Amino acid sequence: MRSLAYHRYGNPEQVLQLDHVNDPPAPGPDDVLVRVLSRPVHPGDLLGVAGRYRAPGDTVAVPVGGVRVGFEGMGTIAAVGSAVQAAGRLAPGMRVAFFPGRGAWSERAIVAAEFVTPLPEDVPDERGAQLHVNPLTAQMLLRAAYQADVGPGETQGAMVLTAAGSSVAKMLAALALEEGLPVIGLVRGSAGAAELARLLPTLPVIATDTPDWRERLERALEGRPLRAVFDAIGGALPSELFLRLASGGTLVTYGDMSGEPLSIPALMLPMRDLHIEGVSVGRWAGLPPSQRQQDLQGALYLARRHPALFEVAGSYDLAEVAEAVRHAGQAGKRGTVLLTSNEGTRTAT
Numbered sequence: 001m002r003s004l005a006y007h008r009y010g011n012p013e014q015v016l017q018l019d020h021v022n023d024p025p026a027p028g029p030d031d032v033l034v035r036v037l038s039r040p041v042h043p044g045d046l047l048g049v050a051g052r053y054r055a056p057g058d059t060v061a062v063p064v065g066g067v068r069v070g071f072e073g074m075g076t077i078a079a080v081g082s083a084v085q086a087a088g089r090l091a092p093g094m095r096v097a098f099f100p101g102r103g104a105w106s107e108r109a110i111v112a113a114e115f116v117t118p119l120p121e122d123v124p125d126e127r128g129a130q131l132h133v134n135p136l137t138a139q140m141l142l143r144a145a146y147q148a149d150v151g152p153g154e155t156q157g158a159m160v161l162t163a164a165g166s167s168v169a170k171m172l173a174a175l176a177l178e179e180g181l182p183v184i185g186l187v188r189g190s191a192g193a194a195e196l197a198r199l200l201p202t203l204p205v206i207a208t209d210t211p212d213w214r215e216r217l218e219r220a221l222e223g224r225p226l227r228a229v230f231d232a233i234g235g236a237l238p239s240e241l242f243l244r245l246a247s248g249g250t251l252v253t254y255g256d257m258s259g260e261p262l263s264i265p266a267l268m269l270p271m272r273d274l275h276i277e278g279v280s281v282g283r284w285a286g287l288p289p290s291q292r293q294q295d296l297q298g299a300l301y302l303a304r305r306h307p308a309l310f311e312v313a314g315s316y317d318l319a320e321v322a323e324a325v326r327h328a329g330q331a332g333k334r335g336t337v338l339l340t341s342n343e344g345t346r347t348a349t
Helices: 042-047 081-087 133-147 168-180 190-200 213-221 236-244 268-272 281-286 289-305 318-328
Strands: 001-004 015-020 033-038 073-080 095-098 108-112 116-118 160-163 183-187 205-207 226-231 250-253 275-278 312-317 336-340
Touching: 001 318, 033 095, 042 318, 073 108, 073 289, 081 095, 133 168, 133 226, 133 250, 133 281, 133 289, 168 183, 168 289, 183 190, 183 213, 183 236, 190 205, 205 213, 226 236, 236 250, 312 318, 318 336
Parallel strands: 160 183, 160 226, 183 205, 226 250, 250 275, 312 336
Antiparallel strands: 001 015, 033 073, 033 108, 033 336, 073 095, 095 116
8 A cells, every 4th residue: 555654844845755554454433444546735734744733842753654644535435344334324335535534645544434425426536535624614714704793784894815816715705705795805916816806706806916905905895894804824914914904803814824924013902802813624523513514515515516616736646746745835826736546536527
């Protein structure tokens, strides 16, 4: 069995290694063994490999034998545990997606059955491989928008998305627009703005490389208070937007793609009752089962209703991980990079 792992922290292009390891053991009573066919390359995966999820001062070395990479993927069930077999929901041969599951960047992965989703016939493999992390994150962010008092009512406010061309931001924008929420997208350049306007024609999009982008943002708000800013980049832009929030507003962070810190005057929090909150799909598994089931239905809805939001930027074999990582990090990349196995996958028709 082939499996990607890292044996030290650093540049993912250099430290990810393709190992040949033994097949995983038989699944436990509540587990499923998945033969993985496709896995996305998420920014969060690469941040972990780079060691950027470590707490300050944490110098613990990577365990001997390395750490298997990846939490999301799709494939077919190879075997199920005794309790899973008795329940009858999952069976060998079924096409499924899963999250969270450790070692998704392997040819075989053991996953708890409660985190395995059967894939309907009308959801092709490339969408199935992306079914969880991005759509679930978007729905968690949408709930954060409501909590920040974003809404269509006269007394409610608007929301702004930085890096609005990213996969999660596009899904969040699509959901917000469908629910009538006032949302504005910010992108770095005019080309990205044009592409996003084509995909979501009712979304106001502003390129921050234009000198008057701040004035254009103010006009796009149409007098509404700015209640929430959603950011996965970090650095100067969300720091500036934080200061433009209305009193009681919230900066919601869900990533750190730039590696640059926020710079926020501390007094703004108590003086204007501003808030900073974090949303992570890593906490999704701890939500109540009813909420998780609702989110999964929402993910399937996105996959069926908005297939363009699941665009694939490129597909690479496991052995081509360095090329895949480079592609995933390219500025202006459209879509998600997938790592696939050597077997054919079901594509969109």
